[in-house]
Amino acid sequence: MTKPRRQTRIQQRNRRAILDAALAEFSNAGFAGATLDAIALAAGLSKPNLLYYFPSKEAIYLDLLSALMSMWLDPLLALDADGEPIEEIVAYALRKLRMSRDFPRESRLFANEIVSGAPRFAARIEGELKNLVDDKAALIAQWQDQGLLAAMEPRHLIFSIWAVTQHYADFDAQVRGILAPHGNAHFDEAERFVETFYRHALAPEAGAPAMPAPAARN
Amino acid sequence: MTKPRRQTRIQQRNRRAILDAALAEFSNAGFAGATLDAIALAAGLSKPNLLYYFPSKEAIYLDLLSALMSMWLDPLLALDADGEPIEEIVAYALRKLRMSRDFPRESRLFANEIVSGAPRFAARIEGELKNLVDDKAALIAQWQDQGLLAAMEPRHLIFSIWAVTQHYADFDAQVRGILAPHGNAHFDEAERFVETFYRHALAPEAGAPAMPAPAARN
């Protein structure tokens, strides 16, 4: 039991290569559409060798989901109760947007999983993700009660931020088909849009400073 | 050549059953994940019989895409240049939201296709869809120049409406995991959110009536 040395350098390199290749494959083809042969090829390994590092296709997929979960949650986690509400939410939306630009494969992996009914992900959605959203929704509701934000259902506001920002990664093919951009230039446009849009949408009514919002039914 | 009678009653019934079953399968599993056996089973036919009506799996898929294309475009098409701008756009968003509620399979079919890079759909995106968006984006820009709408890039505004409304169909599993709703009750909440959100976000600045918008760079 001396010197555990859990992973050799070769293991580290190959596992990394496999996960990277798998991310590319799964995010483009979904779980069903991706093949071990394609992943092995992209990783520069033979298929049996790939299965030397991971016991099955599903194990690779689940490993990816787990590894990316925190990256997925981080931007929302950073929403700061002590910050200025509108700035905090706008900054959150911009963080998510930049993740769509910088990590589109990760976004599409989750998108594929969830569009297909999240068969291997439901537990985590109803667990970690739901808890985090509940927390932050309460924070937003509090800000609204203080008249610092326009009144609107906080969870749906969060959904809208996810939807709008992830749209640029998940529906990249459509966005590019319509904007016909060069490279990632359209992301600058998107940043300006997201910032002005949410800043405007979140601003409380001028003459309603510290009153409970009109449509607060819950 | 007398009495063409293109489709018998049996043909009509079976083709309909196949397309319906295929929509269910493709929207849940994507093109790769869906199987002819599953479609045939759901349609109440044997696999060879299914292939008597359609030449191939891809033919069924393409038939579906074509048939659903106009349903997809209609809500945007109905955006009326003679209407009141904010009401028109809010009504458009609500139409799209109700489509997510009433036709989630159709929405997920497109979502699956586009998330996977739209391999069988790119032509239509760059054709019909792009043209329609260009048209309506010009109309929105015109409204903005008249000071009737807050200034923001029209195409990205349209994207945001697609993203927010389709989110409820495409990411249904996630929405349900977080809201834990009974049936479709959360769609009422979503309707209220979408309406107030866009009404607020689109309202022009109080003191900027008929001036070209500040960030109009294009």
Add this chain to the structure above:
DNA sequence: CCTGTTTCTGACCGTCTGGTCAAACAATTC
């Protein structure tokens, strides 16, 4: 060098999948 361990591979297997086909069955027409 030898030895034990880690890494890698070719050959193989059972299953599933999209698709074919000849023939049976049903419906319609004359």
Add this chain to the structure above:
DNA sequence: GAATTGTTTGACCAGACGGTCAGAAACAGG
């Protein structure tokens, strides 16, 4: 009721796919 046309099926096929396995390399340490 015979002939024609339209519909359905069981049996089958070739290829792809996830996964196994025995053993060959490559790599370590002594």
